[in-house]
Amino acid sequence: MGELAVRAGGQAGDGIASIGESIARCYSRMGRHVFGLNAYQSVIRGGHVWYQARTGDGRPRSQGDGADILYALDKQTVDIHAPTLRPGGVVVHDPEKFAVGDLPVGVKALPVPTLEIARKFTSQSILQNAAGMGATAYLGGVPLDLLHQVLADSFGKKAGDVVTWNLGASSAGYEFAQQHASVHPNAPTKGGAPKLLMTGNQAIALGAAAGGCKFLAQYPMTPASSIMHWMAAHAQELGVVVKQAEDELAAINMAIGASFGGVRAMTATSGGGFALMVEALGMAGMTETPLVVVESQRSGPSTGLPTKTEQGDLNLMLGAGQSEFPRAVLAPSNPAEAYRATIRAFELAEAWQTPVLVASDLHLSENHMTVDRDEIDLNVEVPSLFTVAPNGHDYKRYQYTDSGVSPRALPGQPGLNFVAGSDEHDEKGHLVSDVKSGIPVWVAERQRMMEKRMRKLRGLAAQAEPPVLEGPAGAPLTFVAWGSTIGAVRDAMPMLADRGRTTNLLAFPTVYPLDAERVAAAFAKTRSTLLVEENFSGQFGRLLRAETGIHLSERLLKYDGEPFYPYEIVARAMEVMDHGGQ
C-alpha cells in the first residue's frame, strides 16, 4: 500500500476545497489517517487554488512531497502540478475543457466527460465537480457508497434535486473511470474505526470549550477567523458568548473584562491583530487577569501573504508589551496537540493569573488532519473560579506570596471590593503611581510587587510541558523544532531511516518559559543538531541561545510562505550529516 496523495486544483470559486475535503473525509471514514492541505489565495473568485488529501497505511504528518492522482479543473492546474506527480500517477480532466498536453513519464491522463455527465442532470456546470470527484474517488480506492454518504452529509438538510444530481453525477463519473482505468495500486483499503478529521482551528475552539471558555471575542483575520466560526456555530449549545468586536483592541479588552468579571475568556487573531493587542496584553499581566490568546501566524511582515504560512511572530509574542510581565507561549504541532494545548492554556492562565499564548500558524490552523477519538477527551474538569471566601478579613487582591499568585475575588462577592489597576499598585490594589512614586517606601513597594509578579515565571516554567525527544536515543543528528514545522520533520525522519540515516527530534511544545536546566539536560543527550524553523532569522534558535546559552549553528530556515516539504528537510539533514553543514 504505502501512501497516496490525491489532489484537486482549479480557480478560486470552482469548489476545489469541498472536492478535496470530501475525498479526505472518505479516507478518514475508512479509518485511515489523512493530511488535507488547503492551498488558496486571498480572493473570492479567480486565482489558482488546490487541495490535497494525503493518506496511506501510516500517519501522514504533513502534505508530503508528491501526488498520485490529480483532478484538474483547468489547464493551469496541469501545468503547475503535473511535474509533482509520481510514476503511476493519473490526471483526471475533461477533454471538452482542455487537452492536458505532455505529461511526465509514467503519468497517464484519464479524460472524463464531466460536463456531458452534468448536462444530463442540470444546466448548472458546477455539477461537473461531482462527476470528476466520482472518477477521482474510484482511482483512489474509495467505495462508491462511502462517497455517496459523504456527499449527502455535506449537503446536510438541503435535500431534493441538488443531492440527487450530485449522487447521480458522481456515480456516472465513478463508473466511467471503472470502465477506462484501474484503481491506483497505493489506494488504501478500509482501516479501523473512523477517524476525526479536523483543522487546527477547530481543535483549538473545541479545546477552548472543553477548557471552560465562556467568552470569545475576536475580529476577523485570516487564518484565525475559523476559531470564531466554529465557536459561533456552537455558542448556544455550549453556552459560550462569541463577540465579533469592532477591532482587535476591543476584542482583547473585552476578553480581559470578561475574565475579570468571572468567566474563562479568550481572544484569537493573527500577527497583525496581535500587534494591536500588545498594550492590553500587558494590562492582563499587570492586573493579573487570566487570559488566553491564540496567535495564528501568517506570512509577514505587515499584510504579507495573508493566505500563506510562517512562524515569524515568535519574537513578537515574546516581546509584546512594554516592560516585563510573566507569560507563557505554547506551540502545538497538530490538531490533537492543539486541542490539549488550548485546555492547558486555560489551566495555566488561571493558575498563574497571567496571559498565556497559543502559537499556531496557517499551516496548522487551516489544514485538515485526522485525530483518533481517544485523543480528544471532552471530560475535562473545570473548577469554579470562586476561590476566595466572601467577606475575607483585610482582603488583599495582590497579596505577596511565595508563588507570586494572590487570592482572586470576583465582582459580586461581598466584602472583597478591590480595584484592578494598570498602574503600579500595592497589595490592596491602591495606586503607587502618581502621588506616591519616588518616595522611598513606595520605591521598595514597587520593587516587591514587580518581583511578586515575575516569580510566577518560575512556577510556569516548572509546570510547562518540557521538550520531548522523539525517535531513537543517541541518533547522530537531532532535529530541533516547534509548532507545525514538526509535522514535516516527523515525515522526514522515516525517509532518512530508509536512506540508512538515524535521526531524532527534540520538539518544544512549550516555547516559553524554558526551564534552562531541563533544556540543557535534553541537549546533553544530543550529538549534532539541526534547527528547523519557518522564519528568516531562526527566532527560536535565538531564544534558546538567550535562555540557555545553547547555540544551534546548523539551521534550515524557510520564509517563502509555503510549508516545509519533507524532502527539503531530508536534503538538508543529509548535507549536515555528510559534510557537517556549510
Add this chain to the structure above:
Amino acid sequence: MKRLKIPSHNVVIVSGIGCSSNLPHFLSAYGFHAIHGRALPVAEGIRWANHGLTVIGTGGDGDGFGIGVGHFVHAMRRNVDLTYVTMDNQIYGLTTGQASPTSTMGQKTKSTPHGVIENPIDPIALALAAGATYVARGFSGDVKQLTDLVAGGIQHKGFALVDVFSPCVTYNKINTFDFFRQRCYKLESAGHDPANIVAAWQRALEWGDKIPIGLFYRTERPTYEELDEVLTAGPLALQPAGTRGKTALLDEFV
C-alpha cells in the same frame, strides 16, 4: 448608588487613563482602571461575563472621544446596558495641556500654539447618531442635576451617556466654571421632551451663548444582553462551563 440601593459589591466602575480615570479608586465598589481609551470594551466584557452587575464606565474626553472613539460608537449601537460618564474638560490635562477632540476651534494649547484647526466632536450629537438610548449632559457646577442624570442613566435599561462639563482649572482657561455658568440652561426647565428625537437633535446642535444641559433623549430598545442567545439564560459567570458528556460534539468531524 446609595439612592438606588445597589450594594457596592455589585457595582464595577471601569475607567481608562486620564485625570478622570482615577475615579474607581475614590469609590467603594469593584473597579478596573484600564489602559487609555479602552474602558468601554473592558466594561462590556465585564457586563457580558456577569450582567447581574451594575457596570459604569468613566473617563475623559481624550479617553472616550479621542483614542477610544471607535469603542464609544460601537458600544452605543449595541445598546449594552451600562452607563458611561465622561468628564469632559475639552483639554488633555494629565499630559499638561494639549488639544483634545472637544477643544474649541481656534483654542491655543501646548500642541496648537496657533489655535486648533479641527472642528470639535460633539458627544451628544455623536451619541444620537450612533443609537445611544439615554443621552444626557451635565455640569460639575450643578451637582444636584448631575446626580439625577447619572442615577437616571444607571436606572435606564440600555446604553446611557452622561457627558459632563468638568472644567480643568489648570489647563483650560476658556471653558471655565464661569463660562458654563453664564451659558448653561436646563432642558427640563425649557419644556424639552426627551422622547422626541428631532427636538433632541435641535438641542444637541445648540452651542454658543446658550448651551443646554439635562436629558436630551431617552428611548427603549432591546439591550445586547437581551438579544444575545446565550445571555438570555442568565449571567454567564453562573452558567456551567466545559464539554463534559457532550460527545455529540465530535460527530461533525467523522
